[in-house]
Amino acid sequence: MTKRLIFLGPPGSGKGTQAQKLSEHHQIPHVSTGDILREAVAQQTSLGKEAKDYMDKGELVPDTLILNLIQDRLSHDDAANGWILDGFPRNVNQAAFLEELLIKLNQNADCVLNLEVPDDVLVERLLARQRKDDNEETIRRRLEVYHHNAVPVIDFYHQKQTLKTIDGNQEMEQVTKSLSEAVS
Numbered sequence: 001m002t003k004r005l006i007f008l009g010p011p012g013s014g015k016g017t018q019a020q021k022l023s024e025h026h027q028i029p030h031v032s033t034g035d036i037l038r039e040a041v042a043q044q045t046s047l048g049k050e051a052k053d054y055m056d057k058g059e060l061v062p063d064t065l066i067l068n069l070i071q072d073r074l075s076h077d078d079a080a081n082g083w084i085l086d087g088f089p090r091n092v093n094q095a096a097f098l099e100e101l102l103i104k105l106n107q108n109a110d111c112v113l114n115l116e117v118p119d120d121v122l123v124e125r126l127l128a129r130q131r132k133d134d135n136e137e138t139i140r141r142r143l144e145v146y147h148h149n150a151v152p153v154i155d156f157y158h159q160k161q162t163l164k165t166i167d168g169n170q171e172m173e174q175v176t177k178s179l180s181e182a183v184s
């Protein structure tokens with residue numbers, strides 16, 4: 001069965017890990033804009049060079065860098081039978097762009113999943129992991145940026161009644177279980 005899932009959740013919510021599991025289970029590509037951007041930075045492509053400073057500061061990269069990338073990725077053959085979006089849309093402009101893109105591609109998102117975890121738990125988790133952009137200052141900034149942009153995105157999807165909120169502050173296996181129930 002086709003699955004098209006949009007995954008929302010703050011940095012450190014476990015969204016990347018859970019999205020990867022769902023992607024394997026349903027055999028659909030896991031499209032993580034953060035992974036794509038980190039790869040571009042590592043390869044020093046022109047996208048990577050433009051994105052790096054924003055990422056190091058915990059700011060969103062400009063929409064102009066992201067929108068074409070998503071359009072190309074979702075138009076790719078392997079995305080014809082489903083996908084899981086992780087890290088996109090990050091603001092209302094991106095959400096509106098995605099709506100239009102899906103109309104053009106004649107596709108529909110099945111479900112928007114929102115993984116919720118309290119901020120103090122997130123800071124603790126992020127400080128414990130070892131990613132390059134994970135120092136305390138950028139972590140706090142990423143959380144601020146997340147909340148600022150996520151509230152309107154969540155509202156946007158609430159109005160369409162496709163949003164499912166999952167408690168991400170549980171054992172990892174339990175989160176996986178809640179998510180598979182939500183998407184089945």
Ligand code: ADP
Nearest residue numbers: 011033034054055058059060061066087088090
């Ligand atoms: P996190 O969820 O921990 O912030 P991500 O891997 O999703 O990590 O993103 C890492 C960084 O990549 C973000 O801080 C931001 O700079 C950039 N980024 C990822 N996705 C987007 C997006 N859709 N729009 C703008 N910037 C993005």
